[in-house]
Amino acid sequence: MTKHIPTASASSSTPSLANVAALAGVSSATASRVLSGKRTKDDDIARNVRDAAIKLNYSVNHAASALRSDVTNTIGLIASNADDPFVAQLIGVLEPMISQRSQQLALGLGGTATLLKQRIAAMTARHVDGLIIATDPGVDLTDVLEHHARRIPIVQVGGTQRAFCTSMIGIDNAASMTETLRHLAKVGVRSAAFLHGPRPTVSATGNGGAFDADALLSAFDSQTTQYGLFTRREWNDRTAVPAGTSTMAYGFDYVTRLFANSGDGNSGDGDAGDIATETRNDTSAFQRRPEALICINDAIAMGALHALHALGLRVPQDVCIVSHGDTPLATLAMPQLTSLQPPTQQIAAEALRLIDADRDCPAHVFLLPHVIVRDSTQRSRS
Numbered sequence: 044m045t046k047h048i049p050t051a052s053a054s055s056s057t058p059s060l061a062n063v064a065a066l067a068g069v070s071s072a073t074a075s076r077v078l079s080g081k082r083t084k085d086d087d088i089a090r091n092v093r094d095a096a097i098k099l100n101y102s103v104n105h106a107a108s109a110l111r112s113d114v115t116n117t118i119g120l121i122a123s124n125a126d127d128p129f130v131a132q133l134i135g136v137l138e139p140m141i142s143q144r145s146q147q148l149a150l151g152l153g154g155t156a157t158l159l160k161q162r163i164a165a166m167t168a169r170h171v172d173g174l175i176i177a178t179d180p181g182v183d184l185t186d187v188l189e190h191h192a193r194r195i196p197i198v199q200v201g202g203t204q205r206a207f208c209t210s211m212i213g214i215d216n217a218a219s220m221t222e223t224l225r226h227l228a229k230v231g232v233r234s235a236a237f238l239h240g241p242r243p244t245v246s247a248t249g250n251g252g253a254f255d256a257d258a259l260l261s262a263f264d265s266q267t268t269q270y271g272l273f274t275r276r277e278w279n280d281r282t283a284v285p286a287g288t289s290t291m292a293y294g295f296d297y298v299t300r301l302f303a304n305s306g307d308g309n310s311g312d313g314d315a316g317d318i319a320t321e322t323r324n325d326t327s328a329f330q331r332r333p334e335a336l337i338c339i340n341d342a343i344a345m346g347a348l349h350a351l352h353a354l355g356l357r358v359p360q361d362v363c364i365v366s367h368g369d370t371p372l373a374t375l376a377m378p379q380l381t382s383l384q385p386p387t388q389q390i391a392a393e394a395l396r397l398i399d400a401d402r403d404c405p406a407h408v409f410l411l412p413h414v415i416v417r418d419s420t421q422r423s424r425s
Contacts, residue, residue: 058099066095079114079172083144093145116146118398119166119174121159123182125152128341128370129253129385130177133200136391137175144395146172160187167191173398176209178202180255192405198394201253208405210397212390214254215409219383220262222414223365224270226381227335230422232363233271236278236301236333237263238343241293253385254367254412256339263337273330294338294346302332302354335363335420341372344380348419364419367412378418386410 064074069088076082077092078101095101118141122130134150141148149171151162159178164187166174174191176184177200188197188206197209204211227235239256260279267274278301338344344366348358356362358378366373369384393408400406 058101060101062099063092063095063101066099067091075114078145079116085143089145115170115172117149117169117171118146118395119149119151119169119171120177121151121153121162121166121174122177123152123154123159123179125150128368129201129387132385132387133177133391136388137394140391140395156182156184159184163187163191167194171195173198173395175200175394175398176202180257196398196400198397200390200394201255203255204407210400210405211407212393212397213407213409214385215411216255216258217262217266219254219367219412220259220266222412223337223383224263224266224272226414226416226420227337227363227365228270228272230359230363230420232335234273234329234333235263235267235335235337236274237337237339238294238297238347239279239339240290240343254339254383259337259339259367272335274333278333290340290342291346294343294348295350296346297343298336298347298350299354302350302356333362335365338364338366341366341368341370341376341380341382344382344419345372345376348376348380359418359420359422363422366419369413369415373415373417376419378421381417381420382415383412384415385412 060074060078063078067074067088069077069092073082073088074092074095077089078096082089118137120134120137122133125131125134134148138148149166149169151159151166153159153162159182163174163176163184173196175198176188178184180202182202183205185205188199188209191197192206192208197206199206199209199211201213204213224235237260239260263274263279336344336347338347344364347364351358351362351364358364364380366380366382369382373380373382389410393410397406397408
């Protein structure tokens with residue numbers, strides 16, 4: 044018995060979903076789930092449906108498909124800058140995940156709030172199936188997100204939660220600081236300073252916003268005493284270096300000023316050799332200058348490292364350094380930097396899960412980073 048395969052009618056050259064389903068030997072509902080990406084299992088059924096769609100030239104043009112269906116098999120990613128290490132990592136793990144779902148990734152970039160809002164509007168007009176937003180913590184997109192969240196699922200990654208009609212994935216900054224301070228206390232550090240960058244607030248890995256600098260500083264202020272670490276308010280003053288200074292230059296200038304001061308806000312007149320000698324021989328020096336620097340990103344940490352070397356201070360013997368982001372800079376430094384690594388793989392998977400979930404019930408998910416211990420904190424406890 045010959046199986047009858049429906050074909051496009053003579054009046055139209057456009058194949059239908061029923062044609063694809065019949066050729067693949069599945070129901071129309073199954074074919075729809077496979078082609079929309081909602082059926083993620085990659086088995087013979089999925090492959091048969093995709094092969095049938097290709098053979099019939101069905102929905103190859105996703106933009107044209109959007110005119111016929113609510114599904115475009117496209118996920119949009121909006122970011123401030125693709126050069127940002129966190130954004131680059133996110134793209135790197137999202138793309139294969141989305142491809143496995145038989146979808147494609149559309150990227151929209153904007154360096155200002157106005158441009159970002161335009162990119163979001165453009166993505167919505169393309170009828171993307173979901174939107175992932177990864178921008179600076181200081182960028183407020185509340186109005187445009189609330190407007191478009193009624194039409195498509197939107198997931199914000201990092202930054203500050205303002206639009207509560209969208210889902211949010213963030214780093215647990217308080218727990219991150221707990222892990223950092225616990226590690227420093229374990230290696231015998233007695234005092235610490237937090238370098239969170241010049242104004243406007245920078246994010247941990249650049250402009251993408253995996254970590255929140257202000258939230259980390261707040262956690263640092265509230266937890267240092269708990270772990271027996273001494274700090275001074277002036278050590279953590281981000282106005283000490285002019286706004287707009289590049290991150291690496293900021294780290295160098297900040298640390299140079301910090302260690303050239305006596306610790307009580309008064310300028311010291313000793314040279315680098317005096318500072319190094321005092322740091323090693325004076326038992327109370329830890330109260331005048333920090334024994335550890337916690338930096339908001341790897342670029343600032345690299346600048347801090349160069350400053351310490353110029354001052355004749357050893358890392359980690361005299362001063363430990365902990366950073367955030369775990370970018371390639373962390374392993375290029377000498378010594379290599381202990382850094383908190385954002386769980387990018389988990390963030391990407393959660394973002395796609397939330398896009399598939401009921402958008403009428405947005406979720407707020409906070410994840411823990413991984414502390415990657417390297418030489419910049421590897422010292423024996425006294």
